[in-house]
Amino acid sequence: MLFFRSEEMIEAWCRSHAVARGGVATLDQLWRLSAAWNAGRLDHDPRRPGPAQARAIFAGAGLAGPFWDPESDAFD
Amino acid sequence: MNADRDLDVRLAVYRRLIATAAAPTAGEVAAELGATAADVREAYARLAQRRLLVLMPDGETIRMAPPFSGVPTQHRVIVGATEYAAPCAWDAFGIVAVLGGRGVVRSRCEQSHAPLELRIEDGVGADSQWRYHAAVPARRWWDDIVYT
Incomplete structure (x- = not known):
């Protein structure tokens, strides 16, 4: 989970590492995702998001599809 | 120790x-x-079995207490006068989120190594050309969370 200064840098990195392009988000989307994902992190008994909640958090950041679906077998 | 005491340890x-x-x-x-x-x-x-901590192979050194890293990384987060390490780009933002929403993230472009310094305050603007990339699909994140 890395930062890149542009989409072109992602493509170049994927080519040079023989890695398929994965999930890409803008920094605004990443902020919304991180803020929602970490809500309650410092509670005494935190609950890791289950699959449905995870999908909802990703959707809230505008991220959908099998890559972001914790139950998808599209990449098995 | 009971489960409630484990959570005391975590906190x-x-x-x-x-x-x-x-x-x-x-x-x-x-x-x-x-x-x-x-x-x-x-x-x-x-706690590691519950994926609430990630330990080093010695079983007692904390590698990750998400979104914080227990070991140095390239993703640095400054909140107030304190500089934290984050395991990944996502968690760098996560540290700012759990510590009140204001901070500075310092990292780099993994391809060009161009430095990133981003001040977060009242969210992040939508105009940046910088991007976040996850190579591993969500279903596989915990197969090897350190690589992820």
Whole structure:
């Protein structure tokens, strides 16, 4: 989970590492995702998001599809 | 230790990490809670099973207490006068989120190594050309969370 200064840098990195392009988000989307994902992190008994909640958090950041679906077998 | 006490251990780890930016030893947590280091190590193992901590192979050094890193990384987060390490780009933003929403993220473009310095305050603007890339699909993140 890395930062890149542009989409072109992602493509170049994927080519040079023989890695398929994965999930890409803008920094605004990443902020919304991180803020929602970490809500309650410092509670005494935190609950890791289950699959449905995870999908909802990703959707809230505008991220959908099998890559972001914790139950998808599209990449098995 | 019971499950509730494990959560006390977890919160003690976070208190120490937030205050010092360093992951505490089992002995330090034990001293705070009036427990033994052995009890704390056992709690660490159970918390790791629940994916609430990630430990080094020695079973007691904290590698991750998400979104914080217990070891140095290229993703640095400054909140107030304290500089934290994050395991990944996502968690760098996560540290700012859990510590109140204001901070500076310092990292780099993984391809060009161009430096990133981003001030976060009232969210992040939508105009940046910088991007976040996850190579591993969500279903596989915990197959190898350190690589992820």
